[in-house]
Amino acid sequence: MSSPCPFAIDPMVGDLNGETARLRALGPITRIDLLGVPAWTVTDHALARQLTTDTRLVKDINAWSLYADGVVTTQWPLIGMVLVDRSMFSVDGAEHRRLRLKTAQALAPRRLEELRPVIEQLTADLLDDLEAAGAGGAAVDLKEVFAYPLPMRVVGDLMGVAREDHAQLLDWYKKFFSVMTPQDERLEVMSGLDVYFTDLVRQKIADPADDLTSAFVTADEGGEPLTEEEAIGNIKALVAAGHETTVSLIINTVRALLAEPEQLAKVLAGDVEWKQVIEESLRWDGPVSHLLMRFATEDIVVGDTVIAKGEGVVMSYRAVGRDTAVHGETADEFDVTRSTANRHLAFGYGPHICPGAALSRLEAAIALPALFARFPQLRLAVPDSEIGNLPVLTQNDLAALPIILN
Ligand code: STR
Numbered sequence: 537m538s539s540p541c542p543f544a545i546d547p548m549v550g551d552l553n554g555e556t557a558r559l560r561a562l563g564p565i566t567r568i569d570l571l572g573v574p575a576w577t578v579t580d581h582a583l584a585r586q587l588t589t590d591t592r593l594v595k596d597i598n599a600w601s602l603y604a605d606g607v608v609t610t611q612w613p614l615i616g617m618v619l620v621d622r623s624m625f626s627v628d629g630a631e632h633r634r635l636r637l638k639t640a641q642a643l644a645p646r647r648l649e650e651l652r653p654v655i656e657q658l659t660a661d662l663l664d665d666l667e668a669a670g671a672g673g674a675a676v677d678l679k680e681v682f683a684y685p686l687p688m689r690v691v692g693d694l695m696g697v698a699r700e701d702h703a704q705l706l707d708w709y710k711k712f713f714s715v716m717t718p719q720d721e722r723l724e725v726m727s728g729l730d731v732y733f734t735d736l737v738r739q740k741i742a743d744p745a746d747d748l749t750s751a752f753v754t755a756d757e758g759g760e761p762l763t764e765e766e767a768i769g770n771i772k773a774l775v776a777a778g779h780e781t782t783v784s785l786i787i788n789t790v791r792a793l794l795a796e797p798e799q800l801a802k803v804l805a806g807d808v809e810w811k812q813v814i815e816e817s818l819r820w821d822g823p824v825s826h827l828l829m830r831f832a833t834e835d836i837v838v839g840d841t842v843i844a845k846g847e848g849v850v851m852s853y854r855a856v857g858r859d860t861a862v863h864g865e866t867a868d869e870f871d872v873t874r875s876t877a878n879r880h881l882a883f884g885y886g887p888h889i890c891p892g893a894a895l896s897r898l899e900a901a902i903a904l905p906a907l908f909a910r911f912p913q914l915r916l917a918v919p920d921s922e923i924g925n926l927p928v929l930t931q932n933d934l935a936a937l938p939i940i941l942n
Pocket of ligand 1: 616617618620625772773774776777780781824827931
């Protein structure tokens with residue numbers, strides 16, 4: 537591989553803003569080290585759009601030389617982010633469109649309106665739990681009590697995952713994403729998830745219900761049934777993506793607003809729409825720091841850089857959101873009045889753009905105003921500088937958000 541000393545991403549996520557700035561300073565595309573494995577990463581908005589629509593880059597891990605040559609094995613801590621079942625996450629072209637169609641239909645904005653009352657009720661229930669946990673002015677973790685259970689319940693209902701299994705799934709995903717999890721334990725978690733979702737698919741084949749898992753395995757307006765492996769792969773992708781990221785969207789937005797009382801005041805006064813706040817939060821402090829990975833099927837020339845055939849390319853969407861060419865010199869600041877806020881790529885771009893984008897926006901647009909309406913005195917229980925990230929390399933995952941309700 538080309539240039540030496542790739543920029544090492546800090547797995548402990550000690551200084552996310554500093555890291556993003558240093559990465560951006562290295563140029564539009566730069567070499568990074570992902571826990572001992574080299575790749576390219578893209579930090580520039582225009583280049584991210586170009587490369588996420590370049591058909592010479594594919595998601596199939598078999599196109600990765602380091603994997604094909606046995607250098608990257610299941611001992612690599614990030615293997616679970618790239619070695620996935622055949623699904624809409626790992627396939628390109630016409631097959632990708634087929635694998636994505638039923639999901640795109642189920643998550644279309646019109647269909648999502650049916651979910652609105654359900655999400656409102658789940659939110660109200662969780663606000664009751666929050667009130668109980670924070671009674672008498674006690675500090676309470678907004679992540680654990682409120683933000684964390686909500687998206688899992690939403691995606692769980694959508695996929696037909698029983699409520700009593702959510703705690704187990706959340707526990708598995710926590711271990712899956714943390715770089716601190718010993719690798720043998722991570723591999724056990726991955727096989728636990730595989731057994732769980734294989735059972736779920738078989739159960740829905742035998743006894744279909746009104747959920748997306750059943751839609752995957754039956755013929756409908758979205759086409760023929762998917763194979764068992766494809767259905768399992770899609771479900772794994774949707775449950776992982778559907779809960780992990782939306783938790784961060786909700787708490788990162790609350791954190792940003794509580795740190796900037798003047799901006800919060802504008803929002804609560806109705807001078808700035810929640811929709812706009814959510815877009816600025818996605819741009820400035822989005823749930824995904826680094827999206828792994830695409831692989832070059834031939835040499836790709838980008839300016840004076842050559843992505844060689846077989847090399848891996850990461851999209852550093854956090855850095856992309858701070859692109860000064862798009863968002864101006866103040867790109868590093870959170871500003872709910874920013875006119876370019878919705879030009880972020882926090883959901884990706886091109887054929888693989890997040891199919892759940894509208895659902896996550898809906899969840900945030902329900903949860904955030906409901907939270908502030910119920911607790912207008914909401915404030916941080918610790919200085920903002922004490923809020924830290926979990927040791928998760930790819931995701932922007934706060935460890936906790938301690939707050940006081942009133
Ligand atoms: C987790 C493990 C798995 O079984 C399947 C997938 C595929 C979809 C991935 C998911 C992964 C990890 C989190 C991702 C998600 C798609 C969107 C989400 C990368 C690898 C983001 O964080 C953007």
